[in-house]
Amino acid sequence: MKNPAPQTIYLSDYTPPAYLVDSVHLTFKLGATDTRVISRIAFRPNPDATSKEFFLHGQDLRFVSAMIDGAPITPDLSAEGLRYDAPDAPFVFEAEVEISPSTNTSLEGLYMSNGMYCTQCEAEGFRKITYYPDRPDVMAVFTVRIEGDLPVLLSNGNPVAQDEGWAEWHDPWPKPAYLFALIAGDLVALSDTFTTRSGRKVDLNIWVRPGGDEAKRAFGMDALKKSMAWDEEIYGREYDLDLFNIVAVDDFNMGAMENKGLNIFNASAVLASPETATDADFERIEAIIAHEYFHNWTGNRITCRDWFQLCLKEGLTVFRDQQFTGDMRSHAVTRIDDAMVLRAHQFREDNGPLAHPVRPDSFVEINNFYTATVYEKGAEVIGMLKLLVGDADYAKALDLYFDRHDGDAATIEDWLRVFEDVTGRDLSQFARWYSQAGTPRLTVHESYADGTYQLHLRQETPPTPGQETKEPLVLPIAVGLLNENGAEVVPTTVLEMTQAEQTFSFGGLSSKPTASILRNFSAPVIVKHDKTNAERAFLLAHDTDPFNRWDAGRTLAQDLLMRMVCDNATPDTGFLDGLAAVLRDDTLDPAFRALVLRLPSEEDTAQALFDAGHTPDPAVINDVHETLKLHIAQHLQDTLPRIYADMSVDGPYTPDAEPAGKRALGNAVLALQSKLDGGKAAAQQFASADNMTQQLGALRALLQIAKGAHELAAFEAQWGHDRLVMDKWFALQVSLAPADQAAATAEKLTAHPDFDIKNPNRFRAVFGGLRGNTAGFHHRSGAGYDLLADWLIKLDPLNPQTTARMTTAFDTWKHYDTERQTKIREALERIAGTSGLSGDTHEMVTRLLG
Ligand code: 0A1
Numbered sequence: 001m002k003n004p005a006p007q008t009i010y011l012s013d014y015t016p017p018a019y020l021v022d023s024v025h026l027t028f029k030l031g032a033t034d035t036r037v038i039s040r041i042a043f044r045p046n047p048d049a050t051s052k053e054f055f056l057h058g059q060d061l062r063f064v065s066a067m068i069d070g071a072p073i074t075p076d077l078s079a080e081g082l083r084y085d086a087p088d089a090p091f092v093f094e095a096e097v098e099i100s101p102s103t104n105t106s107l108e109g110l111y112m113s114n115g116m117y118c119t120q121c122e123a124e125g126f127r128k129i130t131y132y133p134d135r136p137d138v139m140a141v142f143t144v145r146i147e148g149d150l151p152v153l154l155s156n157g158n159p160v161a162q163d164e165g166w167a168e169w170h171d172p173w174p175k176p177a178y179l180f181a182l183i184a185g186d187l188v189a190l191s192d193t194f195t196t197r198s199g200r201k202v203d204l205n206i207w208v209r210p211g212g213d214e215a216k217r218a219f220g221m222d223a224l225k226k227s228m229a230w231d232e233e234i235y236g237r238e239y240d241l242d243l244f245n246i247v248a249v250d251d252f253n254m255g256a257m258e259n260k261g262l263n264i265f266n267a268s269a270v271l272a273s274p275e276t277a278t279d280a281d282f283e284r285i286e287a288i289i290a291h292e293y294f295h296n297w298t299g300n301r302i303t304c305r306d307w308f309q310l311c312l313k314e315g316l317t318v319f320r321d322q323q324f325t326g327d328m329r330s331h332a333v334t335r336i337d338d339a340m341v342l343r344a345h346q347f348r349e350d351n352g353p354l355a356h357p358v359r360p361d362s363f364v365e366i367n368n369f370y371t372a373t374v375y376e377k378g379a380e381v382i383g384m385l386k387l388l389v390g391d392a393d394y395a396k397a398l399d400l401y402f403d404r405h406d407g408d409a410a411t412i413e414d415w416l417r418v419f420e421d422v423t424g425r426d427l428s429q430f431a432r433w434y435s436q437a438g439t440p441r442l443t444v445h446e447s448y449a450d451g452t453y454q455l456h457l458r459q460e461t462p463p464t465p466g467q468e469t470k471e472p473l474v475l476p477i478a479v480g481l482l483n484e485n486g487a488e489v490v491p492t493t494v495l496e497m498t499q500a501e502q503t504f505s506f507g508g509l510s511s512k513p514t515a516s517i518l519r520n521f522s523a524p525v526i527v528k529h530d531k532t533n534a535e536r537a538f539l540l541a542h543d544t545d546p547f548n549r550w551d552a553g554r555t556l557a558q559d560l561l562m563r564m565v566c567d568n569a570t571p572d573t574g575f576l577d578g579l580a581a582v583l584r585d586d587t588l589d590p591a592f593r594a595l596v597l598r599l600p601s602e603e604d605t606a607q608a609l610f611d612a613g614h615t616p617d618p619a620v621i622n623d624v625h626e627t628l629k630l631h632i633a634q635h636l637q638d639t640l641p642r643i644y645a646d647m648s649v650d651g652p653y654t655p656d657a658e659p660a661g662k663r664a665l666g667n668a669v670l671a672l673q674s675k676l677d678g679g680k681a682a683a684q685q686f687a688s689a690d691n692m693t694q695q696l697g698a699l700r701a702l703l704q705i706a707k708g709a710h711e712l713a714a715f716e717a718q719w720g721h722d723r724l725v726m727d728k729w730f731a732l733q734v735s736l737a738p739a740d741q742a743a744a745t746a747e748k749l750t751a752h753p754d755f756d757i758k759n760p761n762r763f764r765a766v767f768g769g770l771r772g773n774t775a776g777f778h779h780r781s782g783a784g785y786d787l788l789a790d791w792l793i794k795l796d797p798l799n800p801q802t803t804a805r806m807t808t809a810f811d812t813w814k815h816y817d818t819e820r821q822t823k824i825r826e827a828l829e830r831i832a833g834t835s836g837l838s839g840d841t842h843e844m845v846t847r848l849l850g
C-alpha cells in the first residue's frame, strides 16, 4: 500500500476518542518475515466523544481477518487503517494480521536487530504492529502472549507464565499503545534487586546479546538503582511493578525508550566499560537511564493527551534527569553543560526555519518534533517555574500533579493549573513560554547615581516562521551585585520581569557595583549587555556564581574570536592572563577549569557572527580558532606540563565526577600541549592509556594537529570487534579531518566493510561527524552538502525517521554567503524532488526551504 499523503494536524482540532479500550490481549506468533499478530480488544463507546466513528490505525499490515463479538466482519481498509460501522455499545474486536519484522528497516513497530525481535512504538509505531486506536489518550491494560523459538521472550509488566517456546505477560497499569514493548532473542541478563521504601522487592535485569557486551552492564545497573532511590527521595515516587527490564539493542533510532517495565535502549546509551566508554559516555548513560526510569511517573503513570503535549512528559523528565545529574555530580558543571547544549542546539533551532514553540500547534509527522525545543527548552521552562514559585511550592505542586493526574492523559493546561492551585498565581502570561517560539533577547543597560544602581531591561523575541509578533514573557532574572573587591554587596536576587521594558533598582550602595546577570542561567535568553572586557575579566576572576564566572570567560573568548574574524585582532594578554589564572587556580574543580579552557565551537562562532549581522565564513572561523588555540598554548606553555602532571589519577579507573574532571582537564591541556610538542605527549598517552577517555583524548589531540595515522590504525586493530568503540573511530576522523578532506574522508568511510547504512549509530557516526566538522561540511566546494544529500536520499526509503533528523544539518543555510546558499538549496531541492520521498523527510526539507 502507498504511503498516505502528508496531512497537517492541528492542536486546535483535538477531539476525544470515539471509543475507549478496557483491555487488550495480543498473541504474537513470531516469524522473521511472517509474524502473526492476533488481537482481542474490549472497546466501549466514550461518553465524552464528539464522534461515533470506529477507526483503528494500521500501517504496512497484511490483513488476515477481523471479528466483532465473534462474528466475522469486512472492514474498510486504507493505507492509514481500518474503519467499520461498529456498535454503539461495548464490544470485543478481534483481528489477525501479518507483519514482516526482518524487512522492517524503519526501526518503528516490530523489527529485527542482529537476530533479536524488538519494538519501538513511540510515537506512532504501534500501528505497524496491529490495528488499534494509536493515540496516547487511549489507555488500556495489556496482556501479551509471545510464541517463538527463542530463549528470552519479554513484554511489559509482570510475567504470568512461560515455558519453552512461549511466555505470557500482564501489565496491570493502563497505558497508551506507544508504551507497548516486546523483545525476543537469545539474551543474557545481569540481574540485581532493589527494595522500594515501602518494602517491595523489584527484580532488575539488563539484557544483552551474548558475546562481548556482558562486561558492560554493571555501570548501568548501578545508575538504575541510584535513579530509583533518587526518585523516592526527591519526588516521593516509588516503582510500581515487581520487575524492571532494560534491553540493549544495536539498531535504534533514538537514545532509549521508556516502555512500561521494559525500557529498550540503544546499546550506546546503556553499555559501558572503562576500556570502551569515555567519561562523557558514562555520564550520558547515567542520565539516560535516569531519564527513562523517571518516565515511569512523568510519562507513563501520567501520560500526554495528544502529541502536542509531548513537552509535558519530555520537558519535565529532562528537568528531572538534569536535577539528578547535578545531585550525583556537580551542580555547577551540570548547569554549564546543559546551557551549552541548549545554546548549541535549541538556540540554533530557534534562529532558523525549524523554530517552533515548546508546545507546537501543528505538525505533519510527530517524529520530527522530538527536538531540542521540546526537550531542552521544555526543561528550562520548568526550571523557571520552580525558580518563580520557590522549591517548597514546586514540591507541593508536583505532589498535587501526581495525585490529581495519576492514570490520566494530561495537558499543559493541567500542568499549569496545579501550580496555580498551589500558589494562587495567575500563570496565563507564563504560559506563553509554551506557545511562543524564539529565543528572547534581553538587552541590559545600567545606571548608577547617589548610591542607587538601576538595571534597565528590555526583552524582545525575534519573529519565527508563522509567528511574526511576539508578546513579552515572564523572565526570572537572577542577579547579584559585586563591589570592586569582588565581595557580594547584593546576593542573588530573582527579578521577575513581565513587561517589554522594566527597570529594577538597588539602593544603599557605596559605589557603582559590577552586576552578575542571569546567574545560573536563570532563563533561556540571550543577554545583550555592553560590558567592557575589563568587567568580564573581573567576573571571570571573582563572580561567586560559577555559571556566570564560566560565562564571563566564554563571552570574552567569543568576543575575541569575533574580533579576530572581523578586525584581524590579535589575542590580548588580558584574556590570556584571565584564562591562565583560572587554569592555575588549584582551588577550582578541574572539571570547571576544563570548561573554562574550552573555546566556543566553530559553530558557536558562526552563529554569533550571524547574530551580530555578519556572514560567517567557516574557513576563516576555522583559521581563527586554530590561531587562538596556538596563542593560548604558547601563553600557557610553562604551566601546561605541571597541570597535566597534576591531573594524573592514581588507582584504578572509576567514572566518578572527580577523576573524570581531572581527565577532562588533562585532555584539554594535552590538546594544547600537542600544538607545541608535535603530539609527543599525546602519542605517549595513547600508548599507555588504560581507559577510553585517555585513549580517545590522545587520538583527538593527534588528529587535531593532522597527526595520528599510526594511532588510528592501531585503534582499528584493537577495537575492530567492538561496534560502539568503532563508532567513535568512524566519527572522530570525519569530524577532525582538515576541511578540504572532510567529505572525502566521510565518503571513503562509507566504503569501509563495517559501514552499515541500516545501523543509525554508524550512519550518525559518519554523517554526524561530517556535520560536526563545520569548516569541512561547509567547505566552498559544496562536497559536504552533496555527499550528505546523496546519503540522505539513499537512507530515506530505509529509515525515514533518521533521515529526517539528519536534514537538520542544513538548518543554518540562510546564514551563509550566496554561493553556499545556492549549493545548499540545490542539495535540499534534490532531496525534496526525490520520488517516493517519505512524509518525514518531505516535511523537514519543506520547512528548511521555507
Ligand atoms: N521517549 C523517548 C525517546 C524516543 C522518542 C521517539 C522515539 O521514536 C520516535 C523513540 C524514543 C525518550 O524521551 O527517552
Ligand code: ZN
Pocket: 291, 295, 313, 314, 317
Ligand atoms: Zn524522554
